[in-house]
Amino acid sequence: MDLFEKAKTVRLRTITDKFLVAEDDEETVFQSREDYSKNSIWKVERIRGRYVRFKSCHGTYLTASAQLFVPGIIGKKVVHQSIPQTADDVWIDWEPVRDGFQVRLRSRSGSFLRPNGGLPPWRNTVTHDMPHTSKTHEKVLWNIDVVEALPTPHRRSCSDFTKAPAPHVDDHKTAASHPPHKKLTTLEDLW
Template identity: 55%
Template sequence: MELFKKAKSIRLRSMKDKYMLADDDEETVFQDRDGTSEKAEWEVFPTGDHHIRFKSCYGKYLMASNNPFLQGVKGKKVMQTDLKPDLDGSVDWEPVRDGFQARLKTRAGTFLRPIGGLPPWRNAITHDNPHRLKTKEKVLWDIEIVETLPSYRKTNSDLQLYCVLDNK
């Protein structure tokens, strides 16, 4: 969680150097190598001691749905959604730190996972529970802080400056 304490907005980059982006349809999320777009920036909202929410540039929240990604495929869809009463915690993510990277875990115990390969898997993002060691490495994300939160801690010199400006 300490990776996100000072972050106002972040980018998530997979091990294949692709960023998680919000699609223009305001529902889909996907991967792309170009992380410079505002679609790659996610605003961070802590929801307690261990969980956070991610908000896209479209004002939608990253959600781990219960819908299968494809028929017969283990992973489930990850999408953008409006914030509704979140009774099942589907928009809450628990960062599990692993060095300078993190795994993002749902309340159900599955992890945010970038998918590669041939279409329709190429550049998709799902959530599931990796069982093989090789798959466990694939759910690691690099966290790039785009904007930090302003510091609310006032120093003595800040207070003195405030008093001088206030008296004028």
């Protein structure tokens, strides 16, 4: 989870350097080597402690669907769908499982976000399933490229105070003429 702590938006990159991309049809996801597209940028939403959600540029969420990718094969489709039906829509929740500088993204059902390669219909597709061999266990690793970090609150240092001009001795303004300080009540007020 700490890889996403300070990230506002990210690109998810496979170990073969392809990016997870949300297609303009507002449903399909695929892999692409092109990283300049806004469709490869995902907004990170942290929820319920260890889970995150990924929101596409279309306002849709990366979703682990229950539909098989190819009938008779284990992998299930990964899509990006619209706003969750309920606040507890678990199909859009992903648990980052750190492995060094990379993560495996596990759905609530226990399956992992998996990029596929090979011949069509698998080439550049993304599914979710359980890795059964050491080779597929490595395929579900993702690199996290932070595109935009969350702003950090400015902490005043000693040098900040030395830069401010000292008050003039002949300054006759009273405290009553200064506006009252605004009370900060939410985190948004701090930003």
